[in-house]
Amino acid sequence: MALSEQEILEGLAEIVNEETGLEPEEVQMDKSFTEDLDIDSLSMMTIVVNAEDKFGVRIPDDEVKNLTHVRDAVTYIANNQG
Amino acid sequence: MTDTTAEPSTTGRKTITVPGSIRHARIHGLGGYRPERVVTNEEICEFIDSSDEWIQQRSGIVTRRFAREDETVVDMAEAAARQALDRAGISADQIGVVIMATVSHPYQTPAAAPILAHRLQIPNPAAFDISAACAGYCHGISLANDMVRAGTADYVLVVGVEKLSDFTDKYDRGSAFIFGDGAGAAVVGVSDVPGIGPTLWGSLGDKADVITQRESWTDLRPAMVEEHREEAIEWPAFVMQGQTVFRWAVFSMAEVAVEAVEAAGLTPGDLDAFVPHQANVRITDAMIKRLGLPEHVPVARDIAETGNTSAASIPLAMARMLDEGEAPSGGLALQIGFGAGLVYAAQVVVMP
Numbered sequence: 001m002a003l004s005e006q007e008i009l010e011g012l013a014e015i016v017n018e019e020t021g022l023e024p025e026e027v028q029m030d031k032s033f034t035e036d037l038d039i040d041s042l043s044m045m046t047i048v049v050n051a052e053d054k055f056g057v058r059i060p061d062d063e064v065k066n067l068t069h070v071r072d073a074v075t076y077i078a079n080n081q082g
Numbered sequence: 083m084t085d086t087t088a089e090p091s092t093t094g095r096k097t098i099t100v101p102g103s104i105r106h107a108r109i110h111g112l113g114g115y116r117p118e119r120v121v122t123n124e125e126i127c128e129f130i131d132s133s134d135e136w137i138q139q140r141s142g143i144v145t146r147r148f149a150r151e152d153e154t155v156v157d158m159a160e161a162a163a164r165q166a167l168d169r170a171g172i173s174a175d176q177i178g179v180v181i182m183a184t185v186s187h188p189y190q191t192p193a194a195a196p197i198l199a200h201r202l203q204i205p206n207p208a209a210f211d212i213s214a215a216c217a218g219y220c221h222g223i224s225l226a227n228d229m230v231r232a233g234t235a236d237y238v239l240v241v242g243v244e245k246l247s248d249f250t251d252k253y254d255r256g257s258a259f260i261f262g263d264g265a266g267a268a269v270v271g272v273s274d275v276p277g278i279g280p281t282l283w284g285s286l287g288d289k290a291d292v293i294t295q296r297e298s299w300t301d302l303r304p305a306m307v308e309e310h311r312e313e314a315i316e317w318p319a320f321v322m323q324g325q326t327v328f329r330w331a332v333f334s335m336a337e338v339a340v341e342a343v344e345a346a347g348l349t350p351g352d353l354d355a356f357v358p359h360q361a362n363v364r365i366t367d368a369m370i371k372r373l374g375l376p377e378h379v380p381v382a383r384d385i386a387e388t389g390n391t392s393a394a395s396i397p398l399a400m401a402r403m404l405d406e407g408e409a410p411s412g413g414l415a416l417q418i419g420f421g422a423g424l425v426y427a428a429q430v431v432v433m434p
Contacts, residue, residue, distance in 0.1 A: 040139075040140065041324070041325050041328075042140065042324075042325070042328050042362075042364045042368075044325075045325050045328050045329045045332075046332070046368055048329075049329060049332070049333050061323075061325065061326045061329065064325070
């Protein structure tokens with residue numbers, strides 16, 4: 001069964017926490033990965049690949065630059081989950 | 083042929099399992115050369131909008147070495163090779179093949195290897211260069227291993243050398259801080275026990291544009307004709323798409339690394355050192371995590387003071403670990419090179 005956006009957000013927050021040590025509750029829909037969460041491009045790549053594994057989606061390199069905010073990532077995963 | 087495993091060593095370490103053969107090969111000696119001039123991040127930041135802190139955080143690089151303007155890849159290779167021969171206790175006339183892995187020898191022809199062989203007074207060896215970028219050294223070790231095992235040569239000199247400062251765009255914020263210069267060399271020769279495990283290697287030519295010389299040499303031609311000078315390129319430096327490389331290096335190469343360990347009949351816990359190509363400390367760290375490498379296995383971090391020296395990085399890093407007592411002579415090391423092509427090669431070796 002497809003995961004809800006809330007479930008995806010929670011899963012993504014766990015991945016961000018593992019990579020950066022940020023508290024999961026800081027990972028909110030309206031936050032920017034770079035500006036608000038201070039996640040650099042290399043950490044972002046790690047988060048993307050871990051998200052692919054966790055949610056069974058494929059996020060191409062070219063797509064990653066469009067995922068500027070947490071909401072973008074959650075929406076992309078929700079729309080593309082297998 | 084049947085599989086062959088040597089008698090367990092007295093240290094209790096496992097030995098590498100390889101297909102049966104009449105001969106085994108191992109690395110008899112390693113040598114390294116680092117140019118004298120230390121280049122700080124502050125110096126790099128004279129040309130790019132960056133900072134020491136940013137560079138360290140993104141790459142782990144604190145300093146790197148740049149060769150003198152008049153210092154060539156052959157000069158650097160010679161210094162590393164002499165040390166490797168000396169440490170191996172092998173004389174120049176015992177060397178049958180000289181393989182140079184480099185992408186920064188600035189002559190299309192002739193190759194650098196015959197010149198190096200002549201400098202070292204190696205009498206009439208087979209001598210040629212290979213172009214496999216940051217995986218060049220591991221490709222060379224694989225070729226040397228096969229040659230020795232098959233009886234093509236008794237001793238092969240493998241040198242990884244780069245003068246990347248000649249091909250770095252010092253104004254490119256994405257790559258100017260990454261590259262360094264240096265040389266590493268190995269003498270591979272006949273052995274009583276297996277010393278080089280099976281090589282896992284491959285290529286992805288569809289990603290040739292991810293790390294590349296920005297333009298071809300022929301794009302320089304207009305610069306030679308006055309009326310076409312506006313079409314001329316400045317200099318065909320090496321450029322890369324950092325994020326794409328990072329993703330490939332960490333996630334695909336970790337799988338290759340595991341396969342190389344398994345192919346040698348080992349598990350990651352059996353290793354005495356992990357020596358990945360020194361591309362970026364963030365790649366190394368993410369790879370370790372992905373590999374599930376046990377904490378007791380020391381990991382090469384030569385990049386901090388050497389930068390990314392492409393084909394030279396693995397032998398330089400391994401030589402440093404041995405010199406500083408961080409890794410034991412006779413221990414098992416997993417080495418993996420990956421870079422422009424994209425190409426990669428990995429194998430477990432017994433450290434000299």
